[in-house]
Amino acid sequence: MNDVEGVRNLVGTGLVQLVGGVLTAFISLALLIKISPMMTVYVLVPVAIFGVVSLKAFGYIRPVFRERGKINAEVTGRLTETLNGVRVIKGFNAEKQEIKSFEEGTEKLFLNVKKSLTATSIITSSATFLLGLSSTGIMGIGGYMIMNNDLTIGQFLSFTLYLGFMIAPIVQMSNIGSQLTEAFAGLDRTEELMNMESEDDGSIRTQKIKNIEGHVQFSNVTFGYEEEKKVLHDISFDARPGSVTALVGSSGSGKSTIAALAASFVTPNAGTITVDGHDLSLISLENFRSQLGVVLQDDFLFEGTIKENILFPRPNATDEEVVAAAKAAYVTEFTDRFEEGMATVIGERGIKLSGGQRQRIAIARAILANPRILILDEATSNLDTESESYIQKSLENLMGGRTTFVIAHRLSTIRRADQILVIENGLIVEQGTHDDLISEEGRYFELYTYQARI
Ligand SMILES: Nc1ncnc2c1ncn2[C@@H]1O[C@H](COP(=O)(O)OP(=O)(O)O)[C@@H](O)[C@H]1O
Ligand SMILES: [Mg+2]
Incomplete structure (x- = not known):
């Protein structure tokens, strides 16, 4: 926003002045x-x-202006984070530390402004000096020429007037020059952003599937966030259309990474993922994600009404559809108690919701989106028992007939899954249904009996 603001200044006022001048x-x-x-x-x-x-x-201040854009973005970004995490900061008595980091940011900004101010001041004062120098000189030379009858008083008068017309725009241009420099620095940064590769590259992701059924297959998939540090090794499994695949394993084992691969947030380093037999890395993301729904642990709700939050994957849905989704996700169970019902504003300027209530809104949103492929990443963790029973029921409404990947700490959530993959250190160590794995008495059995005890 700041970077293009400079461009607006330039085009709006600077350019007109420059041409006229x-x-x-x-x-x-x-x-x-x-x-x-x-x-x-x-x-x-x-x-x-x-x-x-x-x-x-101007050559000197251009990088200074570019730097300023960067510092500005850093300071505002950090500030926004600080405000979002204000309870954690207060809870750990870390205000001083945060204030200090903000001060450091503003100090950096101040030093940057100072640097560019010095440069622009030099330009402005040398422009003023130039004005004085040429007027005095012209008076001297002009007077001398008049005495020698080389110049008439009329010519002298018009010369000084025209001189004013010539110098004034030059002085003005020293102002426009700093606008121009700021605008170019902003354009540099904007260009950097525009040149970034887009996720949905139309030249590679060319395939479109008409009706996605939701048959997801992983074959020998290996993946690492960094080149040399692989997080998943040789993962192969088959998720049939409409089936539920549960991923269990200790934290950091790679469950969310498998879900991220299935959502095409990241692409495999080796091996392939196919959807209905087509290589996922070649399918248009627009096409694929129109049939994808996600419910995550820390779900994203924005400031607005509950209805708007549910509507956002399908803004054109009818009122009946929204209400049906809200009912299926047990959202109406609590909105009925609000004076304004589904039109209640949540977030900073409205009501604050509990974790379970937020989660149910996220589920209603996924129900409304009606995707073929669904990812539930720890959608039921950290909830009170009352909320959990509602969430359990609403999840059942959501999962019906969709290819679902569910990651949960609570094993009760995954008992009914069609297949369970036990992940440890990026490998599938066990695979099968609940009953299979229990009778095997392996890692899943261990996890299950441990949890059943508490
Ligand atoms: N964005 C990331 N960049 C680098 N490493 C990551 C990233 N996300 C996760 N990891 C690493 O990948 C491994 C698996 O993480 P994850 O799939 O989130 O585990 P789980 O969901 O099973 O707890 C962990 O070692 C984690 O540190
Ligand atoms: Mg995870």
Whole structure:
């Protein structure tokens, strides 16, 4: 926003002034030469010096302006995070530390502004100096020429007036110059952003599937967030359309990474993932994600009404559809108690919801989206027992008939899954249904009996 603001300044006011100024200066220069070439040469020498000085100065401040955009983004970003986490900061008595880090940011910004101010001040003061120098000089030379009858008083008068017309835009341009520099620095940064590779590359992801059924297959998938540190090794499994695949394992074992691969948030380093037999890395993301729904542990609700939050994957859904989704996810169970029902505003300027209530809104949203493929990443962790029973029921409504990947700490959530994958250190160590795995008495049995005891 800040970077393009500079461009707006330039186009809105600077450019118009620049064009007018340059035109006036050139016409005046021609008239000056016509009146007295000798005096004009005298005027042009300081102008040329000024030109060199200001070009140098503008070259110096351009990176300073670019740096400023970066610092600005950092400071505001950090500030937003700080405000979001204000309870954690207070809880750990870390205000001083946060204040210090903000102060450091603003200090950096101040030093940057100071640097560019020095440069622009040099330009402005040398412009003023130039003005004084040429007027005094012209008075001297002009007076001398009048005494020698080389110049009439009328010519002298018009020369000084035209001189004013020529110098004024140059002085003005020193202002426009800093606007111009700021705009170019902003354009540099904007260009950097625009040149970033987009996730949905139309030249690679060309395939479109008409009706996605939701048959997801992983074959020998290996993946690492960093080149040399692989997080998943040789993962193969088959999720049939409409089936539920549960992923269990200790934390850090790679469950969320498998879900991220299935959602195409990341792509495998080796091996392939296919959807209905098509290589997922070649399917248009627009096409694939229109049939994808996600419910995550820390779900994203924005400021607005509960209804708006449910509507956002399908803004054109009818009221009946929204209400049906809200009912299926047991959202109406608590909104009925609110004075404004589904029109209640949540977030900063509205009501705060409990974790379970937020989770149910996220589930209603997924029900409304009606996707073929569904990812539930720890959607039931950290909830009180009352909320959990509602969530359990709403999840059942959601999962019906969809290819679902469910990650849960509570094994009760996954008992009914069609297949359970036990992940340890990025490998599938066990695979099968609940009953299979219990009778095997392996890792899953261990996890299950441990949890059943508590
Ligand atoms: N964005 C990331 N960048 C680098 N490493 C990551 C990232 N996300 C997860 N990891 C690493 O990948 C491994 C598996 O993480 P994850 O799939 O989130 O585990 P789980 O969901 O089973 O707890 C962990 O060692 C974790 O540190
Ligand atoms: Mg996880």
